[in-house]
Amino acid sequence: MRHDREVLLIMIMNHLPVLAVVVPLSAALLSLLLSRINKNLGKAVVILSLVFAFLDAVGLTAQVLQAEGHLIRYAMGNWDAPIGIEFYVDPINALLACFITFIAMCASIYSLSFLKDREWLQSGGYYTLIALLTVGLVGMTLTGDVFNLYVYLEISSLSCYGLIALGGKRSIPAAFRYLLIGTIGASFYLLGIGLMYAMTGSLNMADMGELLQSQMDNPLMYLVCASLIGAFGIKMAQFPFHAWQPDAYAYSHPGASPLISGAMSKVPALAMIRFFFFIFGVQNLVIVDATRLIGILGALGMIFGSVMALNQTDFRRMLAYSSVAQLGYIALGIGIGNLYGVTGSYLHILNHLFMKGGLFFAIGAIQYRFGIVNINQFGQLHKKMPFTCFTITMGALAMVGIPPTGGFFSKWYLMMGAMDKHLYIYMAVLVLSSLLNAIYFLRVLEKIFIAPEARLADRFDKEARRDGAAAKKHFLEVPAVMLVPIVVFGIGIVAMGIFNSQIVEFVAQTALKGVF
Amino acid sequence: MKYKILTLVVLIILCGAFCAGTAYLPEIGDPQSVPNNHISDYYIEHSEEDTASPNIVSGTLADYRGYDTMYETSVMFVSGLVVTLLLAVNQKKDQQKKRKYDVTEKVMGAELLRPVETSKLKGIMNHPFGGIIIDVSARLIVPFSMMYAMYVLAAGEASPGGGFQAGAVLALGMVLGRLMKGEKASFKIPGAVAVLLAGIGAFFYVFTGWLSLFNGGMFLEYGAMPFPISYHHLHEAGIFMIEAGVTLCVMMTIVGIMEALLKREDFEEKD
Numbered sequence: 001m002r003h004d005r006e007v008l009l010i011m012i013m014n015h016l017p018v019l020a021v022v023v024p025l026s027a028a029l030l031s032l033l034l035s036r037i038n039k040n041l042g043k044a045v046v047i048l049s050l051v052f053a054f055l056d057a058v059g060l061t062a063q064v065l066q067a068e069g070h071l072i073r074y075a076m077g078n079w080d081a082p083i084g085i086e087f088y089v090d091p092i093n094a095l096l097a098c099f100i101t102f103i104a105m106c107a108s109i110y111s112l113s114f115l116k117d118r119e120w121l122q123s124g125g126y127y128t129l130i131a132l133l134t135v136g137l138v139g140m141t142l143t144g145d146v147f148n149l150y151v152y153l154e155i156s157s158l159s160c161y162g163l164i165a166l167g168g169k170r171s172i173p174a175a176f177r178y179l180l181i182g183t184i185g186a187s188f189y190l191l192g193i194g195l196m197y198a199m200t201g202s203l204n205m206a207d208m209g210e211l212l213q214s215q216m217d218n219p220l221m222y223l224v225c226a227s228l229i230g231a232f233g234i235k236m237a238q239f240p241f242h243a244w245q246p247d248a249y250a251y252s253h254p255g256a257s258p259l260i261s262g263a264m265s266k267v268p269a270l271a272m273i274r275f276f277f278f279i280f281g282v283q284n285l286v287i288v289d290a291t292r293l294i295g296i297l298g299a300l301g302m303i304f305g306s307v308m309a310l311n312q313t314d315f316r317r318m319l320a321y322s323s324v325a326q327l328g329y330i331a332l333g334i335g336i337g338n339l340y341g342v343t344g345s346y347l348h349i350l351n352h353l354f355m356k357g358g359l360f361f362a363i364g365a366i367q368y369r370f371g372i373v374n375i376n377q378f379g380q381l382h383k384k385m386p387f388t389c390f391t392i393t394m395g396a397l398a399m400v401g402i403p404p405t406g407g408f409f410s411k412w413y414l415m416m417g418a419m420d421k422h423l424y425i426y427m428a429v430l431v432l433s434s435l436l437n438a439i440y441f442l443r444v445l446e447k448i449f450i451a452p453e454a455r456l457a458d459r460f461d462k463e464a465r466r467d468g469a470a471a472k473k474h475f476l477e478v479p480a481v482m483l484v485p486i487v488v489f490g491i492g493i494v495a496m497g498i499f500n501s502q503i504v505e506f507v508a509q510t511a512l513k514g515v516f
Numbered sequence: 517m518k519y520k521i522l523t524l525v526v527l528i529i530l531c532g533a534f535c536a537g538t539a540y541l542p543e544i545g546d547p548q549s550v551p552n553n554h555i556s557d558y559y560i561e562h563s564e565e566d567t568a569s570p571n572i573v574s575g576t577l578a579d580y581r582g583y584d585t586m587y588e589t590s591v592m593f594v595s596g597l598v599v600t601l602l603l604a605v606n607q608k609k610d611q612q613k614k615r616k617y618d619v620t621e622k623v624m625g626a627e628l629l630r631p632v633e634t635s636k637l638k639g640i641m642n643h644p645f646g647g648i649i650i651d652v653s654a655r656l657i658v659p660f661s662m663m664y665a666m667y668v669l670a671a672g673e674a675s676p677g678g679g680f681q682a683g684a685v686l687a688l689g690m691v692l693g694r695l696m697k698g699e700k701a702s703f704k705i706p707g708a709v710a711v712l713l714a715g716i717g718a719f720f721y722v723f724t725g726w727l728s729l730f731n732g733g734m735f736l737e738y739g740a741m742p743f744p745i746s747y748h749h750l751h752e753a754g755i756f757m758i759e760a761g762v763t764l765c766v767m768m769t770i771v772g773i774m775e776a777l778l779k780r781e782d783f784e785e786k787d
Contacts (some may be wrong), residue, residue: 015734015735028590028715079580083579159598165602200553
């Protein structure tokens with residue numbers, strides 16, 4: 001027995017990269033069957049699989065940090081790299097996989113209260129989509145094959161369209177618009193890798209990177225860069241390609257919106273970093289031009305997103321426009337294109353995942369209890385929902401970039417990068433955008449803490465009236481399954497700030513040192 | 517108007533750029549071109565002994581790059597699932613009432629629900645449209661097409677064909693019966709169950725990967741599956757297993773989408 005357990009453990013340790021995606025995939029595919037048998041079984045299996053995926057990703061990060069050369073390559077079907085498909089795990093994508101599976105795990109637990117009284121098909125289908133979205137995102141982060149990345153992009157996008165469309169009556173046009181634009185993005189990606197295949201004859205990232213070095217003066221490289229900027233720009237909702245994003249984020253299913261807004265846009269951003277810095281190499285002239293373009297678009301997006309966010313009264317739309325601005329920070333870091341800039345970019349990917357995830361968890365809870373999303377109705381909300389308001393406050397402080405929250409440090413690295421390259425205009429944009437962030441987030445905090453109390457229809461009061469004396473007593477502001485993710489993310493935002501030096505030192509720098 | 521002109525300009529530039537780019541692409545069929553000289557040689561020379569499939573395309577699709585195909589299958593499943601969730605799930609009654617929509621709802625500038633004259637829809641799909649000629653000829657077509665589908669599946673690893681095509685042809689038989697006989701079709705699967713079965717089909721593919729994983733191999737390494745047969749046969753068996761999973765998934769996805777569309781029409785008629 002003991003021997004068996006050891007064998008199993010060794011097996012798991014050897015296959016960590018693939019298990020992180022295959023376990024949730026298996027759970028997703030079986031979720032409908034299990035839900036048909038028992039409604040709760042399907043949910044439970046998906047949640048457990050996501051918990052396993054999270055632990056697996058943590059183990060993988062630990063493993064890759066100790067591995068020789070900080071690199072793990074896993075060949076699918078035992079076909080070695082250029083012949084078959086491989087997973088190429090380095091510290092930066094292993095850590096992002098950790099974060100994605102963590103937010104997916106929290107979102108799947110959080111969604112329980114939204115799906116209590118649904119039929120088996122709906123609840124099973126919803127959990128299938130959550131798990132498949134996670135599979136797609138984790139796969140996109142870990143894969144070392146450009147076409148495999150396309151397949152993962154497809155699976156994550158399709159499940160994301162589904163989750164957005166399930167959000168209610170205004171969500172269908174939003175999902176449909178995202179479907180059209182997202183498909184164009186995916187086509188651009190396919191064009192890009194088609195051109196790269198024509199130049200190299202390989203689909204493996206590492207192999208392709210080596211072969212492309214002699215072809216950097218080929219005019220096709222300009223088309224490749226344009227295609228990739230278009231593709232990842234659309235997928236991460238970078239400034240001129242963001243039109244689908246505010247509606248999609250605002251009207252998606254409230255249980256899934258933390259995952260969609262937190263993780264969905266970050267993975268293409270990391271893919272962009274991987275393509276431009278790890279595969280192409282920043283020393284080439286065409287790549288310098290391309291990253292400069294990304295940086296300029298990012299800077300424009302930072303101003304544009306912040307100004308548009310000022311104009312919103314729907315909290316979710318405000319967050320969505322603020323995401324356009326925050327993705328601009330990430331693009332700015334890519335545009336700065338030195339060690340500090342990309343470190344800041346990477347750190348901001350992780351930070352923003354926590355900030356936006358936490359804020360969407362919070363607004364989902366407010367919507368669940370009071371049915372409101374309008375900022376003007378938030379008066380004195382901190383009395384009714386103290387923990388949720390704690391998370392909103394932390395998220396707001398991190399967005400503005402106030403220490404010790406994580407947001408400060410990513411902006412700090414971006415500043416240092418811009419300083420190093422004497423890009424003073426970027427520094428001005430960073431400061432300006434932070435000030436605009438401060439305006440619109442402090443407006444929300446003002447409503448919550450200072451504005452007079454708003455009269456709201458409380459879900460719990462309604463339940464109490466309906467059930468009379470038999471009504472459940474509520475000790476918590478929202479059900480515990482919702483409250484735990486909210487509080488965890490509120491603390492996580494601060495923890496990101498405290499542990500940022502470890503992340504930079506052990507993860508970002510070790511992986512990025514080889515590039516610059 | 518301003519935006520439309522801008523869009524046109526961007527489109528023309530993009531088209532021009534990509535057309536101009538084709539000049540730098542290698543010529544089609546040129547044996548000296550770069551893509552034909554890197555790993556293609558390996559596939560051509562080793563495919564048969566590596567994958568036990570005389571067909572290089574099948575060998576690449578199902579064995580060398582079988583991991584991609586697994587996700588393509590899952591993509592099929594997701595599309596079926598999303599269509600079923602959006603169209604076939606009977607929404608709450610108040611939403612049903614709203615669906616009389618003589619009023620066109622304007623959401624974000626787009627006309628969301630156009631008023632539909634339900635009388636025009638009647639009898640298009642839900643009611644059987646088989647007459648005696650269609651009835652008799654379909655009875656001839658369906659069994660043979662099903663048999664052909666099984667042939668395409670079984671020959672999948674050796675010749676062009678495989679799970680995707682076999683699934684589509686199999687589904688054709690069911691769709692044909694359902695369209696002709698309507699509710700009276702003797703072999704029909706409810707939409708939700710069809711999607712469930714599609715999930716099981718895709719899982720069968722993943723399960724093939726699990727088999728080799730548990731036997732000490734890498735994921736989807738057919739040569740490491742726990743069957744006491746030779747390497748050659750193991751690969752054949754592995755490819756057949758995944759093709760069978762793909763067949764079930766594709767067939768049931770198509771049936772599920774059709775059922776969802778038919779059910780959607782049911783709602784509209786009842787309003």
